[in-house]
Amino acid sequence: MRARFQGNGEITFEKVTLCDVAEGDVRLRVDVCALCGSDKRLLQSGSAVVPGHEIGGTVVGGALPEGTRGIVYIPVFCGxxxxxxxxxxNQCLNLSELIGWQRDGGFAEHVDVPARCVLPVPDDIPLSVxxxxxxxxxxxxHALRLALRTQDSADRTLVVGAGPLGLGVVAVAQAMGIAVDAFDPNPTRLAAATTLGATPAGDLSAENQYDMVVEVSGANAARETAQRVVQPGGTVVALGESNEPYTMPATPRWRRTDCYTVRSFYFPTQEVEANWDLLRVMGASLRDLIVKPLTLPELPEAFARFVAGDYVKPCIVSADAHLVSEVTR
Ligand SMILES: [Zn+2]
Ligand SMILES: [Zn+2]
Incomplete structure (x- = not known):
């Protein structure tokens, strides 16, 4: 079975007859596929391929040993x-497709991906983490590593937007030893950020408050806030996704200062080992705080509750009992 996004919020399911695995591909049983805020765009527009791009699974055929557990790297890089x-x-000069965007993704029981896009998971890390x-x-x-290349020290850091990625930034910053303030207009999200160790930001109407501001929402108001509160010499990390262009203010204050603007999208495979180390420190507690496990037939409900803000990070898990209990324990 696999899901189809028909547009205007409609999700349908279709039966699949599995064919042979293409040369160089790997077939994964999808054990877990997380919903991402960006999927909401596909839910509205409809999608020609099966969506779902945060995939963890087990190899059942193709170019890697069966039973290998892996997560899926979505940019199909040339190598x-x-x-x-x-x-x-993530900087591939011949980037062709993104899995779950231009080729079939993980809201399905199985997904075929290029072998080089499977990142094997160390034995001590559960797939749900x-x-x-x-x-x-x-x-x-990756965004924090890039930003730190612009700053000798980041004594004052702000995260604007405490959705799944913003909470990831907070948790990673803590694991890296960076103290952060957080802002989100939604009190539930802000509370989640403080649970992870952030301090609620105070009044953000004044200029020149932070060395680093990580803008995760993509909303214009949040971008304006980031550009206002960053200090001269500071760094704005424009991480939020948006269809709106990223603009810089034409105010005298903005024109008469130094400021770094860092934009990034995804991580390079060379950082994967370091990311496992981060997950060993903070992964389980982050999962327990944000992940809500559901099954594939519950995908429409998962999206409805996700859009409503009831669930921070719904994850579709396979009916495999041990994985469900791993996620819900
Ligand atoms: Zn995503
Ligand atoms: Zn390349």
């Missing part, structure tokens, strides 16, 4: 350009 050869796979190593922790950690 041969200078960026890929340097391990900077490992899957957070993609968009939630992998993207957050």
């Amino acid at each position: 041969t350009c200078v960026r890929c050869l340097a391990g900077r796979t 490992a899957v957070l190593g993609l968009d939630t922790v992998g993207t957050a950690a």
Whole structure:
């Protein structure tokens, strides 16, 4: 079975007859596939392929040994350009597709992906934690690493937006020893950020408050806040996704200062080992705070509750009993 997004919020399911695995591909049984805020766009627009791009699973056929547990790296990188050869796979010069966007993703019982996009999971890390190593922790950690290259020290850091990725930024920052303030207009989300160790931000109407501001929501008001509260010499990390262009203010204050703007999207495979170490520190507690396990037939309900803000990070888990209990324990 697999899900189809028909547009206008409608999800249907269809039966699948599995064909042979294409050369160079791997077939995974999808054990867990997390919902991402970006999937809401596909829910509205409809999708030509099966969505779902935060995938953890077990190899059942193809170019890797059966039984290998892996998470799926969504940019289908070429593996041969200078960026890929340097391990900077998220900067691939020949990037063709994203799994779950231009080719079938994980809201299904099985998914076929290129073997090089399977990141094997260490034995001591449960898949329910490992899957957070993609968009939630992998993207957050990469953004913070890039931002830290611009700052000698980041004594004052603010995270704007405490959805799944914002909470990932908070949790990773804690594990990296960076103290953060957090802001979110939604009190439940802000409370989750404080549970992870953030301090609720105070009045953000004044300028020049922070060395680093990680803007995770993509909302214009949040971007304006980030640009206002960053100090001269500071760094704004524009991590939020939006269809709106990212603009810079034309105010005298903004024009007469130094400021770094860092944009990033996903993590390179060369950071995966370091990300496992982060997950060993904070992965289980982050999972227990944000993950809500549901099954594939419950996908429409999962999205409804996700859009309503009832669930922070719904995850579709296979009917495999041990995985459900691992996620719900
Ligand atoms: Zn995502
Ligand atoms: Zn490449």
